[in-house]
Amino acid sequence: MPKVVDHDERRRVIAEAVYVVIEQRGMEQVSLRDVAKEASVSMGAVQHYFRTKDEMLLFALSHMRERVLTRLTTHLSRLKNPTRRQYIREVARVMLPTDAQARQEAIVNIAFVSRSLAEDPLQVLLREGYQRLIDSSDTVLREARDAGEISRELDVKKEGDALFFLVQGLIGPTLIGALSIRRAMAIIDHQLDRLFATS
Amino acid sequence: MPKVVDHDERRRVIAEAVYVVIEQRGMEQVSLRDVAKEASVSMGAVQHYFRTKDEMLLFALSHMRERVLTRLTTHLSRLKNPTRRQYIREVARVMLPTDAQARQEAIVNIAFVSRSLAEDPLQVLLREGYQRLIDSSDTVLREARDAGEISRELDVKKEGDALFFLVQGLIGPTLIGALSIRRAMAIIDHQLDRLFATS
DNA sequence: GGTTTTGCAATGCGATCGCATTGGAAAGGA
DNA sequence: TCCTTTCCAATGCGATCGCATTGCAAAACC
Numbered sequence: 001m002p003k004v005v006d007h008d009e010r011r012r013v014i015a016e017a018v019y020v021v022i023e024q025r026g027m028e029q030v031s032l033r034d035v036a037k038e039a040s041v042s043m044g045a046v047q048h049y050f051r052t053k054d055e056m057l058l059f060a061l062s063h064m065r066e067r068v069l070t071r072l073t074t075h076l077s078r079l080k081n082p083t084r085r086q087y088i089r090e091v092a093r094v095m096l097p098t099d100a101q102a103r104q105e106a107i108v109n110i111a112f113v114s115r116s117l118a119e120d121p122l123q124v125l126l127r128e129g130y131q132r133l134i135d136s137s138d139t140v141l142r143e144a145r146d147a148g149e150i151s152r153e154l155d156v157k158k159e160g161d162a163l164f165f166l167v168q169g170l171i172g173p174t175l176i177g178a179l180s181i182r183r184a185m186a187i188i189d190h191q192l193d194r195l196f197a198t199s
Numbered sequence: 200m201p202k203v204v205d206h207d208e209r210r211r212v213i214a215e216a217v218y219v220v221i222e223q224r225g226m227e228q229v230s231l232r233d234v235a236k237e238a239s240v241s242m243g244a245v246q247h248y249f250r251t252k253d254e255m256l257l258f259a260l261s262h263m264r265e266r267v268l269t270r271l272t273t274h275l276s277r278l279k280n281p282t283r284r285q286y287i288r289e290v291a292r293v294m295l296p297t298d299a300q301a302r303q304e305a306i307v308n309i310a311f312v313s314r315s316l317a318e319d320p321l322q323v324l325l326r327e328g329y330q331r332l333i334d335s336s337d338t339v340l341r342e343a344r345d346a347g348e349i350s351r352e353l354d355v356k357k358e359g360d361a362l363f364f365l366v367q368g369l370i371g372p373t374l375i376g377a378l379s380i381r382r383a384m385a386i387i388d389h390q391l392d393r394l395f396a397t398s
Numbered sequence: 399g400g401t402t403t404t405g406c407a408a409t410g411c412g413a414t415c416g417c418a419t420t421g422g423a424a425a426g427g428a
Numbered sequence: 429t430c431c432t433t434t435c436c437a438a439t440g441c442g443a444t445c446g447c448a449t450t451g452c453a454a455a456a457c458c
Contacts, residue, residue, distance in 0.1 A: 005434085005435070012325055023316075024317070025227075025317050026313070026314055026316065026317030026318070027227060027313060028226060028227035028314070029317070029417065030376070031416080032415085032416065032417085033287075033414085033415085033416095041436085041437095042437050042438080043436095043437085043438090044435090044436045044437045044438070045435080045436050045437080047416095047417075047418090047436090048434090048435060048436055049435095051417095052416080052417080053415095053416065053417090059388045063367060074421075084203070099359050107313075107316050109317070110309070110312060110313045111316075113309060113313075113374075113375065114225070114226060114306075114309045114310045114312075114313040115226075116226070116375065117222075117225065117306050117309070117310075117374060117375075118223070118224050118228070119225070121270050123375055123376065124300030126375050126377070127376050127377045130372050130375060130377035130378070131377050134372075134378075151356065155366055155389060158385070158386055158389040159389075161382075162365055162386050162389065162390055164360055164368075165365055165368035165369050165386065166364055166365045166368055166370065167368065168367075168368030168369075168371065168372070169363075169364035169365055169366065169367030169368025169370075170364050170367075170368070171368075172312055172367065173315060173329050173333075173364065173367070175312075176312065176315065176316075176322055176325050176326050176329060177322070177326050178325070178329035178330050178333070179329070183360075184446060185322075186357070186358055187360050187361050187364065189291045190357040190358075191361060202404065203404090203455080203456085204404085209405095228443075228444080230445065231445085231446065231447085232444085232445085240406085240407095241406065241407050241408080242407085242408085243405090243406050243407045243408070244405075244406055246406090246407060246446095246447075247404090247405060247446090248405095250447095251446080251447080252446065252447090272432095283457095313426080
């Protein structure tokens with residue numbers, strides 16, 4: 001057996017280069033050559049790890065999911081004894097482009113959503129991802145209700161969905177610059193005020 | 200003076216061809232040749248009306264705004280003596296991909312949002328568009344409150360924003376197939392129930 | 399009816415694309 | 429040590445890209 005290399009690690013490095021190219025020049029400028037250059041490897045190397053460009057992008061999308069999840073858990077673990085409301089707020093905040101990394105992830109995600117509308121394999125992956133997020137968003141709210149922090153009169157399913165899609169809808173306008181992070185968070189906090197009202 | 204042609208009309212025809220190509224094959228597949236073919240004109244004609252590809256896409260985006268606005272007013276004018284709530288509901292419904300045309304517009308819009316993140320002129324146009332929409336969304340809610348249909352205790356500014364961004368957030372997942380139109384409308388109706396509560 | 403100006407069609411060009419092919423360096427296993 | 433397998437660098441190829449150039453038909457104006 002020859003040279004031993006961590007296959008997945010190499011693929012991840014290339015995927016990260018894909019993100020940089022998408023962020024800096026957009027999805028339509030993603031070429032094998034530019035990705036290779038950004039990853040500081042040869043074009044042959046990229047071809048060695050991905051049979052086609054589409055396969056590379058598919059992996060890049062699935063790796064992005066893991067990356068977002070990792071960042072999310074990191075941020076959440078920094079909270080000391082958070083209330084359920086603080087927890088939910090932090091999840092929402094982490095989804096918004098609050099720092100360079102979150103911004104890159106948001107840009108890449110939108111690029112993939114757009115591309116997926118013309119390419120099916122990507123769409124399947126994204127759809128599953130969304131459904132999982134919607135589910136966990138409902139779960140958190142239900143836990144909060146069971147813990148008595150949210151009124152039993154609220155429809156936690158519909159409110160959880162509304163909160164999740166609200167955050168989703170804030171991302172694009174924030175990236176474009178039509179909305180500041182501050183205002184976006186104020187809108188979220190306003191909804192949290194309502195959900196967690198102690199009246 | 201030679202042959203007289205409605206300049207803007209020609210440009211709109213080409214822009215419509217751009218939408219079709221984006222919808223069917225995605226933004227990264229938009230080429231001058233394919234757009235010309237879709238518009239049933241020669242490539243020379245496209246070049247005659249747009250100096251560059253970027254200029255063509257910029258016009259396509261601005262024409263898309265007019266097209267959406269036209270469709271919106273058409274749908275609204277079909278309502279017979281609508282209540283304010285029905286009016287708002289219809290606006291939200293028209294923004295979602297409920298039919299073929301709305302779906303095409305949503306797809307094209309996402310494609311432009313994504314592309315605009317790497318190209319500034321598009322971003323400026325989109326930002327202005329969003330801000331106008333946010334403003335009018337606030338205005339409608341304020342009118343409803345002044346008419347006594349919405350409780351004076353509500354923060355119409357924040358609620359108007361939340362409603363608008365909620366609708367925005369529903370579009371992507373609906374396109375991807377992670378959410379049905381029915382469920383999307385149910386989420387909106389649930390929020391409208393709350394806003395227009397007569398308690 | 400000649401002149402001029404516009405509306406396009408056609409073609410060419412250099413750059414870039416994804417992908418295939420080839421060759422060889424490096425690293426275990428026999 | 430030799431051999432095999434993997435890793436990857438380099439190059440080539442046909443297709444396609446945006447854009448420039450050229451040429452000409454058609455239509456107002458004199």
